[in-house]
Amino acid sequence: MSRLQRGFRGRPVAMASLIVLAILYGGMIIAEFISPYSPTTVFRDHVYHPPNLTFYSQELGFGPQIQERVLVDQLNWRYARVSERYHRVELFVRGPEYEFFGLFRTNIRLFGVNAPYRSGGATWEGGGRNVPVFVFGADHMGRDLFSRVWHGARISLTIGFVGITISLTLAIALGGLAGYYGGKFDWLVMRFAEFVILIPGLYLILFLRSVLSRELDSGQSFMLITVILSFVGWPGSARLIRGMVHAIKREDFIAAAELDGIPPLVIVFRQIIPQMASILIVSITLGIPGFILGETVLSYLGLGIVDPAVSWGSLLNREISTLNNLRSFPWFLYPGLFLLLTTLAFNLIGDLLRDLFDPYYREKKIGS
Amino acid sequence: MSTGLSPEHPVLEVRNLKKYFPIRTGVLSRVTGYVKAVDGVSFSIRSGETFALVGESGCGKSTTGRTILRLTGATDGEIHYDGEDVLAATGERMRKLRRSMQIVFQDPYSALNPRMTIGAAIREILQVHGIASGAAAQERVEELLVRCGLESYHNSRYPHEFSGGQRQRVVIARALALDPQFIVADEPISALDVSIQSQIINLLEDLQNDLQLTYLFISHDLSVVRHMADRVGVMYLGKLVEVADKDEFYREPLHPYSQALLSAIPVSDPSAKKQRIILKGDVPSPSNPPAGCPFHTRCPYVMDVCRSVVPELKPTPSGHYAACHLVHPNA
Secondary structure: OHHHHHHHHHOHHHHHHHHHHHHHHHHHHOHHHHOOOOOOOOOHHHOOOOOOEEEEEOOOEEEEEEEEEEEEEOOOOEEEEEEEEEEEEEEEEEEEEEEEOOOEEEEEEEEEEOOEOOOOOOOOOOOOOEOOOOOOOEOOOOOEHHHHHHHHHHHHHHHHHHHHHHHHHHHHHHHHHHHHHOHHHHHHHHHHHHHHHHOOHHHHHHHHHHHOOOOOOHHHHHHHHHHHHHHHHHHHHHHHHHHHHHHHOOOHHHHHHHHOOOOHHHHHHHHHHHHHHHHHHHHHHHHHHHHHHHHHHHHHOOOOOOOOOOOHHHHHHHHOOOHHHHHHOHHHHHHHHHHHHHHHHHHHHHHHHHHHHOOOOOOOOOOO | OOOOOOOOOEEEEEEEEEEEEEEEEOOOOEEEEEEEEEEEEEEEEEOOOEEEEEOOOOOOHHHHHHHHOOOOOOOEEEEEEOOEEHHHOOHHHHHHHHHHEEEEOOOOOOOOOOOOOHHHHHHHHHHHOOOOOHHHHHHHHHHHHHHOOOOHHHHHOOHHHOOHHHHHHHHHHHHHOOOOOEEEEEOOOOOOOHHHHHHHHHHHHHHHHHHOOEEEEEEOOHHHHHHHOOEEEEEEOOEEEEEEEHHHHHHOOOOHHHHHHHHOOOOOOOOOOOOOOOOOOOOOOOOOOOOOOOOOOOOOOOOHHHHOOOOOOEEOOOOOEEOOOOOOOOO
16 A cells, blocks of 8 residues: 555656546535536526636625626627626525435535525525526526536546446456356357457447437436446456456466365456456556546437436537537536546556556655 | 275376377367377375375476376376276265365465465365364464464465465465375475475475375475485386386386486585486477387487387386386387
8 A cells, every 4th residue: 555655646647636536526426515506507598608707806806706797699699797796706605405415405505696686686595596606607508517517527427437347347257257267158258359349439339329229318328328338348358357367377376276176256256356456456447537438429429418417428519519609608618628637537547556556667766 | 084095005096197288280270289298107106105206397297296186187097096086076076085185386486376365265265165164264274374384373464475485384284274185296395495495395294294194296306205205206208117116216226217317316425436327318399209118219228129119117026117128128
């Protein structure tokens, strides 16, 4: 463990990646609390509203605040700032009600603006709504992109783990048994794996997605996408594992285990597979971004997560479908930024782990 | 578990054992030949004795040991252990056989699972065979370790925390976990430091005395064999060429190959006169062994008959077995 700690300390980039991932996964868990609104809350007067969070104005001085804007161009969704109408952004504001982990209902959100939507009207508590704060702007229905990014993280960030779990389980089971038993079973599994590898991944994904039912609720389509991506992902790792099992099963301690009458399945999964723990850890960290990106691609093409469920891919899907949109509303790239951060972080950590587990890699001596 | 056999009665009998490894070539992996690693070996081991198999590397002595334990299948031949047909045993009978036959490997570094504590590795064996579990298994593990010259607290250590000699002690402790009667010691000391070798040999001897073990001791070190063995078998190119009691073998080796081997043992007295027999040439390929006596290509006393007729392993009147036309001229 100390080697791992030293490795992270010696590489600030990997350390930063770890922190980024911790923030993203932590934020994903408490998404309702972090985001000022629910992902489906619609502000009808604020379609394509630009980000309005600023940190300075003459009226209020320094500090997080927003300036009210009013729609001036219905055609191009241009907004004009309303002078002298600033509101402070405050912490722990009462906003729309939500259920925290299904445990209790509350309406305290991390931040928000504590001013009624219309002057003299009711706030959230009174059944009305407050002046919205759009950290990342609003989408084509006037929904807060910041809130949607955090809620979308739930699907985008978990699909990596679920997907790698399924595909690695398949790879370990098939690759491990093929490597250990050899012979016809080995031949069959490996030819099948090569067949799957042979088909261009994206077409296989699209084919499977279109063959399998279209009318799915969000939970079902989440599972379906994960299974499809795992199916495309297992052969590579299965081949790797099979090769290593082949090498390890010739070690004397495996012969000793066979001699002791330990059942073959116990030998494979308790004696052989643990020998490659380091390689498996690396392939997990390097494999997760693939699943996240796979989901994004599917959702971007409209075959993945669809409304009302949110994922980063589905957020990118509609909004940046035309260059014109992108030019007028550049804040729609924020989900892409999150995607970039996540995949980069996983890759950087995977790189570090690979170096640490590589017997030929020498630790750079830091300090003493 | 007493075998109920008299010391004269063989506990292990190997008859005409053959192990051929196919050579596959080409895209279609057609079998184009065989490496005859073990080619018609017969011997028997009496209960409680140490039978040593000697020979240079590649002569098939390790393969013989592994085939007896069924770590690799045999091509042909018969193996009987304690009246049981080893090659035909399946299921429950195989499990019983496995409990009584064990192996000590040459390389203590690859013989232990690096990711398991040695306690966990031995406990697993005990559990699989339903011998002991929980506290009883733990007790048994510690007893085994102490018996093999380690400390009981070593059971929670990983293999990399041990030295080579200690590892070999662990390997022996694991082999003893199932209370075997017969142990194949496959060059158990040749990977060890010279200073450690004698400790392991003494341990093996003590265990043999305490537990009435039978050893098949595979080695290429003739001075160790002289110390350990009761009887010696010499292998050359997959065949046994000589089998004799130890004293007889060292006093008067009959086969020219054995004579050459013995003459190569270094002597501690530098002034002693000694004639060394230097063999010419290399060991022929086991995939294409020479016709007749396998040793005729290097034998200093080669005769015409050696090139065509395979000599049989036959006893002299004194019970000294040798496969050589010099010893049995009328064969």
